[in-house]
Amino acid sequence: MTPITEQDGVWRLDGVDLHALADAVGTPTYVYSSATIRARIAELQQAVRGLDARICYAVKANPNLAVLALMAHAGLGADIVSGGELQRALRAGIPAQRIVFSGVGKTEAEIVAAVEAGIWRFNIESRDELHLLCRVSSRLGTLVNAALRLNPDVDARTHAKISTGRAQNKFGVDRDEAWRCFADAAECAYVRLDGLHMHIGSQIVELDPFREALGHVAGFRKELDAAGYPVRSIDVGGGLGVRYALHAPAPVPVQDYADAIRSAFADFDGTLVLEPGRWLVADAGILLTRVIRVKPGAERPFLILDAGMNDLLRPALYDAWHGIVPLHAREASTRRYDVVGPVCESSDTFAVDRDLPMCGAGDLVAILGAGAYGASMASTYNSRPLPAEVLVDAGCHAVVRERQTVEAMLAGEAARGPGIEPAP
Structure with missing residues (x-):
């Protein structure tokens, strides 16, 4: 509180x-309390200590430049969902190399701006978006890194309007479409599709939905590796809930959340990406x-x-x-x-x-x-x-x-x- x-x-x-x-x-x-934000950042950094992990703050939660500057000062990156958030993150001092671009509706102009800024990674949400990224990167002659958002069809048991990991939600792709995306990307010289992404919702106060979704992604990563599509990064999204009311259920302890990630990817030697937003601010x-x-x-x-x-x-x-x-x-x-x-x-x-x-x-x-x-x-x-x-x-x-x-x-x-x- x-x-x-x-x-x-x-x-x-x-x-x-x-x-x-x-x-x-x-x-x-x-x-806004600076001390509270810094304490939350430190708690999460401690929880993931020992992992090859990048923490990319979800700018949509609170995009104020001063709040973003606190994140930048602590070494965090940014998870953005628009061209405007890209400009905010850069202006606040977050390096482009620590920015990931998510969202189902990226426009060509936004993709061009992000490629020219040199962001670290795109989180692709559809086959059509992948093809657009291929055209833009080829035209600009710039190699870009991308991850594919997998929709694991997991019920986050949160409010329906902030649940994003069910098959009926607009986010991500199913496994069949994912295979097609990786095959298509192999034909694009300027897009390196070597990552997976998931995000099942917001204000999640139970650990089981996280475990289930992480298990889906971990299993699919192994299938991709076996098929010759190496995965070098896995973005586990965000969604950690907070306790808005004393009578509400206690939220997931951040250490338990980090341990679930450790367990799911114990045999993965790539980079893990976390996208906390609400929990930090x-x-x-x-x-x-x-x-x-x-x-x-x-x-x-x-x-x-x-x-x-x-x-x-x-x-x-x-x-x-x-x-x-x-x-x-x-x-x-x-x-x-x-x-x-x-x-x-x-x-x-x-x-x-x-x-x-x-x-x-x-x-x-x-x-x-x-x-x-x-x-x-x-x-x-x-x-x-x-x-x-x-x-x-x-x-x-x-x-x-x-x-x-x-x-x-x-x-x-x-x-x-x-x-x-x-x-x-």
Whole structure:
């Protein structure tokens, strides 16, 4: 859980007074703990010690440049899924030689940019994509490394919308198509298809789905080797879950996860790639928000916050549970609330029938576990500007993304068109 502390009525994250921070920066604001991110990185690096392993942070979880710079400083690479994420990773100081490019919908322009940047490896998701990579690399005269994403048809036992390893999901290829891909790649002089990739989903809190999927990939690797297609790297994806609620099941210990990888590939002498995202950053972040008002309701009062589903989409999209902590020191009885935002959607709801200390207008509230898939999924729905983002460390803070202004939000739009005169 996010390491907020309280002493004598002062709430802090990494030594930074959150009330003072909210007064200075405003709300809603994402706040990320550098210490928590560094601790998670170190824990994972220790767990895979002794393996030929590369840790490539899944940029989609939190693409803020300062967060990426923390990853770069710790020696991590990046797992990207778009041309924009490629530019973010490079700008943050992650070397191209530590970048892998995943995703089912890579465009030709994105592939060209990644080849020209000199990224380490493409994770291929279809035969058509392989052929496109062959054409691009041949035209550029550049040898590229690639891995093929195998869909092992394994139920990750996570939310349906973040499950990616079943046969009905859009990701990866089955074994029959995989054989065709390796045969095709042998005819392409500029693509070296010598890797396998898997990723069965996100927020996985059981070890058995990992073991099952790793077993599928390990077995297929041996078949490929026997058929004359040597495999030099295996990307085991990401998906390690976190504990969003104390009443939720405990997540997989990272050492157990690493040991499962060791066991599955004990006889593999190539490079292993891990793509953690959520596990590294989710618990490091909070969303600071203020109560606008308390509105009576038919069943319970509504605690209306100045953060909405445009700022933190996960509860509306996945019915995701996040801890909610009012940051006031006064002794008060509790009350059950529906915690909602100001967006004009009934799905703009953070919690239903949540027991919280009594709150009033102006009270500061922290939504926990917001470091992953929070700001990265934010939008300007209802013409609400994007929130600020702040990095805290040892009592200091830095605004690492300014709060978007309405003027910036409107930039690029024009009040004109066919038959419409420009606004005065």
